[in-house]
Amino acid sequence: xxxxxxxxxxxxxxxxxxxxxxxxxxxxxxxxxxxxxxxxxxxxxxxxxxxxxxxxxxxxxxxxxxxxxxxxxxxxxxxxxxxxxxxxxxxxxxxxxxxxxx
Amino acid sequence: xxxxxxxxxxxxxxxxxxxxxxxxxxxxxxxxxxxxxxxxxxxxxxxxxxxxxxxxxxxxxxxxxxxxxxxxxxxxxxxxxxxxxxxxxxxxxxxxxxxxxx
DNA sequence: TGGACGGTTCGACAACTATCGAACTATCAA
DNA sequence: TTGATAGTTCGATAGTTGTCGAACCGTCCA
Numbered sequence: 001x002x003x004x005x006x007x008x009x010x011x012x013x014x015x016x017x018x019x020x021x022x023x024x025x026x027x028x029x030x031x032x033x034x035x036x037x038x039x040x041x042x043x044x045x046x047x048x049x050x051x052x053x054x055x056x057x058x059x060x061x062x063x064x065x066x067x068x069x070x071x072x073x074x075x076x077x078x079x080x081x082x083x084x085x086x087x088x089x090x091x092x093x094x095x096x097x098x099x100x101x102x
Numbered sequence: 103x104x105x106x107x108x109x110x111x112x113x114x115x116x117x118x119x120x121x122x123x124x125x126x127x128x129x130x131x132x133x134x135x136x137x138x139x140x141x142x143x144x145x146x147x148x149x150x151x152x153x154x155x156x157x158x159x160x161x162x163x164x165x166x167x168x169x170x171x172x173x174x175x176x177x178x179x180x181x182x183x184x185x186x187x188x189x190x191x192x193x194x195x196x197x198x199x200x201x202x203x204x
Numbered sequence: 205t206g207g208a209c210g211g212t213t214c215g216a217c218a219a220c221t222a223t224c225g226a227a228c229t230a231t232c233a234a
Numbered sequence: 235t236t237g238a239t240a241g242t243t244c245g246a247t248a249g250t251t252g253t254c255g256a257a258c259c260g261t262c263c264a
Binding site: 142143144152153155156157159160172174175176177 | 209212
Binding site: 040041042050051053054055057058070072073074075 | 239240241242243244
């Protein structure tokens, strides 16, 4: 069970975090993670291609919003709940209350 | 005293709002407006050119975050506090608590 | 009437973004 | 070993973004 590098959220510019949230596909991922807690990449149902989804995961990861855990051939992703809450208090509450359209 | 068109925030995609917040210069504007309430464009001290600032104002306006009021030759901008609070409850609290780096 | 002032708009440009399919890597199962 | 499965990475492409200076538009005032 490996876990890879995660950037330091305390030093992450808030603009970078907002940028990561500025795409409907990425918001959809976040919303799913708010319910499911942990998720394999393939479980994120979407119209987009594998490579595009992989790109979005990378953006979220580099912004410090999600982390990845590899177990065999499956990559599980999850939210960095505590660290995000510390960097941007109230963000999760806001995201949970979010109404469509994304 | 004119006031120009403002988009309907209820129909505004949250991703568009997050996008508007994804630039340090625009965050700086928002932070200033949180303190000053109303501001002429020129009062936003910055290193950026007039035209660049005007561009950022436009992005914020089109995302529904600020509104403009013209009085003579001066344009005053201000936050659409109530409507934003309704579309994204808690966003202002979050923005006020924001720590550097932007 | 003619500047000066406060902003916006336009055109240009380099940098970046979302998206895809194809090629690749690593793991598991038969 | 061979093949299937889960994701990542690469290269390409069309579209978007931030930035600037120059030109422009209203408003005010001398």
